[in-house]
Amino acid sequence: MGRVIVFCCLLLACLGNTLQAQPIKIGLNYPRTGNYKAEGLELRRGALLAVEAINRTGGVLGQPLELLSKNTASRAEKARNNVELFAKQGARMVFGGATSEEAIAAGQRARELGLLYFATLSYANEVTGEAGQRYLFRESNSAWMSARVLGEYLSIHLPRQHYHYILIDDAWGRSMESALRLATSSTDRARHGRSVLPRGLVGREQYRAALDKAAASDADVLVLVLLGENLQRSMRMVHSMGLKQRMQIIVPNLTKSVVQQAGPLVMQGVIGTEAWTWDLPKQDNNPTGLQYVERYIDAYREYPGSTSASAYSIVMQWADAVRRSNSLDSEQLIRALEDHSYRLLKDQQQWRAFDHQNVQSIYAVRVRPRDEVMSDPYKQHYFEIIHRMAGDQAAPSLDDWQQERDEELTLQ
The missing domain is CATH 3.40.50.2300 (Response regulator)
Structure with missing residues (x-):
């Protein structure tokens, strides 16, 4: 009987570890084809490096991150539809895009599904201006x-x-x-x-x-x-x-x-x-930025650009908000992000509360x-x-x- 109890305990422990190790999924909307395909490649590279860095240090809330990615071809309707597909696959956050129309359309669908959306390469003022909403954050600068x-x-x-x-x-x-x-x-x-x-x-x-x-x-x-x-x-x-x-x-x-x-x-x-x-990072003596540049060069044998840095920063900042709030709930993450200041790959940046624009040099x-x-x-x-x-x-x-x-x- 004792052996049976011990076996059951071991089995439950194994099942618990398996459940704990289930990955947390995030979705990348990026243009693999079309006018902005070169920028899309950079987005994916930056995102992959962030996921790798986070998983190397234990993941988020004890779980590894898994990157899902889908081609938008820089089309707003496709970007919006991708958000729904990501949600069906269990993604807890979506980011990316190469146009402002993509960001607005995908961000609205993410809001309807209760997901945060982080916009990249979307420079139109409308993104965090007239079309801005609580579930949409923009890392890139505005026009x-x-x-x-x-x-x-x-x-x-x-x-x-x-x-x-x-x-x-x-x-x-x-x-x-x-x-x-x-x-x-x-x-x-x-x-x-x-x-x-x-x-x-x-x-x-x-x-x-x-x-x-x-x-x-x-x-x-x-x-x-x-x-x-x-x-x-x-x-x-x-x-x-x-x-x-x-x-x-x-x-x-x-x-x-x-x-x-x-x-x-x-x-x-x-x-x-x-x-x-x-x-x-070298000019500003930023050790975190220097480490990112080194990792990118090691992985791809070329220098990183601002596009890859934007994707990397978004994943790292979302993971940081999850840790600080100890939650994957979008509402709690919004509160953790709003007016949060940080230094990562450059000097101080802030997710401004009133418009969710990333304010940076x-x-x-x-x-x-x-x-x-x-x-x-x-x-x-x-x-x-x-x-x-x-x-x-x-x-x-x-x-x-x-x-x-x-x-x-x-x-x-």
């Missing part, structure tokens, strides 16, 4: 934040210039154009012209028409409010047309993958913004000359930081945010 650091830099170094804008007709394109026009005093469209391209992949003849219009203007500054393959293709045409010799090219949101795909010769001298660069950067890039061991030392702005200075104020929200003055 306002990019526009303000660029506006300050350009007002000092390129004052009273004539601008021309080329943008995609989507939430981010319109948001970024509006914010940058205000920041650079180029709101007069009669003087500072524009061309609007359809969303999705754009045809060569459409790029050419827009760039011919810019070339025919007397603009000193050409602003390309484009991302992904649209930006790569347009920049190759800018280079072949010799427009960089006549105009300063501005790309409001630069990424490592864009420069990597288009090539440093094509991109050299372009000015834009980044929320993080691989050498920032933002950097104006210039793409280095090709010769400098090619002299680097990995040939990816692309960005020189030329101006910095603190997050609380760059992000819109509570008054700005409430004016955008109109009658809905708190997150619902």
Whole structure:
């Protein structure tokens, strides 16, 4: 009888350990195909490194993390449907996306299902502004934040210039154009012209028409409010047309993958913004950031970009909130995240309570000359930081945010 009791106890212990070891699932919405597939690869790499780091130190609440991932092809409807599929698989949080439309649609579905959604690469002000809601957090900077650091830099170094804008007709394109026009005093469209391209992949003849219009203007500054393959293709045409010799090219949101795909010769001298660069931890003497850079290089034999850093930070911050609240409940996690300040891969950041925007320093950067890039061991030392702005200075104020929200003055 004693042996039976001992056996039963051992069996129960084994079952308990098995149950305890069941993974906690999180879902990554990322573009494996389409205009932003290079950015999607970076998102997945950063997420995998975070999951690996967390599991190496015991997981979360004694359970390992498991990363689920699904292709959005940068389409809002697909991103929304993926959230439902993640929920059916037992995911406790969803993150990712490469467009603002994805973030808004997927975030709304996550809210309906009681899941938190963390947005990446979604720069439109609407994401945490007019469309903001309690279950949606944004790690990436907003259009306002990019526009303000660029506006300050350009007002000092390129004052009273004539601008021309080329943008995609989507939430981010319109948001970024509006914010940058205000920041650079180029709101007069009669003087500072524009061309609007359809969303999705754009045809060569459409790029050419827009760039011919810019070339025919007397603009000193050409602003390309484009991302992904649209930006790569347009920049190759800018280079072949010799427009960089006549105009300063501005790309409001630069990424490592864009420069990597288009090539440093094509991109050299372009000015834009980044929320993080691989050498920032060294400049700021940040040991956690340095460790992340080393792990990324060991795993992929190249430097990490801000896109992978964003995905990594989201997973690490969500896991930290779970530990601090000792819960997977979304409402408790919201309370743990709101107004929480932390240092991870850069200087201090904060999940701001009133809009769930991640408030962080933002950097104006210039793409280095090709010769400098090619002299680097990995040939990816692309960005020189030329101006910095603190997050609380760059992000819109509570008054700005409430004016955008109109009658809905708190997150619902």
